[in-house]
Amino acid sequence: MYVKICGLRDAAMTEHAIAAGADAVGVVMSPASPRHATPEEAIAVVAAARAAAASAGRPVDTALVVNRMPAEEAARLARTLGFDVLQLHGSYTAADFAAARALIPRVWRATSLAADPELRAGARGEERLLVDGALPGSGETWDLSPVAPERLGDDWLLAGGLDATTVGAAIAAVSPGGVDVSSGVESAPGVKDPERITAFIAAARRAHITIR
Numbered sequence: 496m497y498v499k500i501c502g503l504r505d506a507a508m509t510e511h512a513i514a515a516g517a518d519a520v521g522v523v524m525s526p527a528s529p530r531h532a533t534p535e536e537a538i539a540v541v542a543a544a545r546a547a548a549a550s551a552g553r554p555v556d557t558a559l560v561v562n563r564m565p566a567e568e569a570a571r572l573a574r575t576l577g578f579d580v581l582q583l584h585g586s587y588t589a590a591d592f593a594a595a596r597a598l599i600p601r602v603w604r605a606t607s608l609a610a611d612p613e614l615r616a617g618a619r620g621e622e623r624l625l626v627d628g629a630l631p632g633s634g635e636t637w638d639l640s641p642v643a644p645e646r647l648g649d650d651w652l653l654a655g656g657l658d659a660t661t662v663g664a665a666i667a668a669v670s671p672g673g674v675d676v677s678s679g680v681e682s683a684p685g686v687k688d689p690e691r692i693t694a695f696i697a698a699a700r701r702a703h704i705t706i707r
């Protein structure tokens with residue numbers, strides 16, 4: 496079970512997330528978000544993640560997360576800041592993904608079943624699909640019953656309103672390849688809580704072992 500902790504803005508919390516077992520860390524650059532990071536904060540997270548991954552002896556992905564930013568602009572930003580992955584939330588065409596992937600090969604498509612009820616992995620040429628609620632970064636839960644995992648591939652990510660108390664049931668219900676969380680590991684909007692991060696990762700791992 497791949498676990499991504501999103502909305503990080505400093506080295507100490509990034510190191511904590513990776514020590515707790517995160518496979519990926521995300522930085523949000525979206526001015527409307529309470530987790531909006533500056534370029535300097537983004538660079539600090541990427542550097543801390545690289546060092547922590549090297550100490551842990553395992554790979555950790557760093558993802559730049561944007562909402563409705565033009566795809567090429569976002570890809571240039573991700574490449575300049577040294578991210579491994581670009582996570583695009585919004586409505587993007589196959590041409591947008593092709594243009595972005597010419598600049599940074601690993602581009603994920605984050606969307607919702609509300610926006611795309613016929614959701615299918617790879618339909619726009621993304622590396623990976625992330626299925627979220629209708630309001631990214633809101634912490635709002637959403638109805639998982641229409642999710643059709645057989646159309647989403649093996650490595651799709653589930654997000655939207657997850658926390659340590661709900662992630663196990665969500666994994667059991669729709670069998671994602673991984674989970675992503677932002678609000679559910681915070682004590683207040685934009686304020687990450689180390690204990691909630693640790694509890695979330697442990698709960699996701701436990702659920703995965705239980706359903707295997």
Ligand SMILES: O=C(O)c1ccccc1N[C@@H]1O[C@H](COP(=O)(O)O)[C@@H](O)[C@H]1O
Nearest residue numbers: 501528631632634654655656676677678
């Ligand atoms: O976290 C944000 O503030 C954010 C802002 C804009 C686009 C995406 C954002 N985060 C992503 O949203 C989902 C779910 O977040 P939450 O756990 O419900 O708060 C997740 O993919 C984050 O990476």
